[in-house]
Amino acid sequence: MNKKQKYQYVIDYFQESMPIAETELMYDNPYQLLVAVILSAQCTDKRVNLTTSTIFKKYPTPAKLAKANFDDLFSLIKSISYPNNKTKHLIGMAQMLMEKFEGKIPMTVQELIQLPGVGRKTANVITSVVDEQPNMAVDTHVFRVSKRIGLVSEKATTPLAVEKELVKNIPKELIHKAHHWLILHGRYTCVARNPKCSICGLTEVCNYYKNVVLKN
DNA sequence: ATCCCGAGGG
DNA sequence: CCCTCTGGAT
Numbered sequence A: 001m002n003k004k005q006k007y008q009y010v011i012d013y014f015q016e017s018m019p020i021a022e023t024e025l026m027y028d029n030p031y032q033l034l035v036a037v038i039l040s041a042q043c044t045d046k047r048v049n050l051t052t053s054t055i056f057k058k059y060p061t062p063a064k065l066a067k068a069n070f071d072d073l074f075s076l077i078k079s080i081s082y083p084n085n086k087t088k089h090l091i092g093m094a095q096m097l098m099e100k101f102e103g104k105i106p107m108t109v110q111e112l113i114q115l116p117g118v119g120r121k122t123a124n125v126i127t128s129v130v131d132e133q134p135n136m137a138v139d140t141h142v143f144r145v146s147k148r149i150g151l152v153s154e155k156a157t158t159p160l161a162v163e164k165e166l167v168k169n170i171p172k173e174l175i176h177k178a179h180h181w182l183i184l185h186g187r188y189t190c191v192a193r194n195p196k197c198s199i200c201g202l203t204e205v206c207n208y209y210k211n212v213v214l215k216n
Numbered sequence B: 001a002t003c004c005c006g007a008g009g010g
Numbered sequence C: 001c002c003c004t005c006t007g008g009a010t
Helices: A003-017 A030-039 A045-059 A062-066 A070-077 A083-100 A120-131 A138-150 A158-171 A172-188 A207-213
Strands: none
Touching: A003 A158, A003 A172, A030 A045, A030 A070, A030 A120, A045 A070, A045 A120, A062 A083, A070 A083, A070 A172, A120 A172, A138 A158, A138 A207, A158 A172
């Protein structure tokens, strides 16, 4: 089976098993998604959702968030990872939105990564989810699952390298869905520790299953 | 002990 | 490339 066939097999499987694949972060607009994704670094979506309901009430717009008191915001997110950094990033992000972008969320990767707390992964999430741009955000799940199945080559050792190979091999119109497929597969089946290969429909094409599981 | 939709800085 | 930030769940 060549690479093209492998991608097709994986896509067909996900199309059938996950016809609707969406983020589990709760948001109602691009501003809320941006805040939620920044908060999601090294933290589960469920814990992020616990904090954003209050944050969105207290700071419903970039203008409000730009004027937030550090300690007030910190107290709302102190129970998730890196509260100090994230508080600083959120306020700085909102301030730059007001100063450089007229309080609106820019919709290009180049502009988004200028914002404090927004890196390539977050910028790819925003532009693909909000604007349906064919960008692939590579987080810990997408990285791990792509490597295990063998969707990307051995030499792809960084998120950027994985991103480029995935974008090259997945049809443009499916990249947005594929992003969520890989995340949800990684979150519930191809988990980091003791992946649940017994309930996985991809073992037939999976390098990890062939090279690691079958040999133990 | 390891992991969770990373980013910034050296 | 490396390191730090940093809390809760399993």
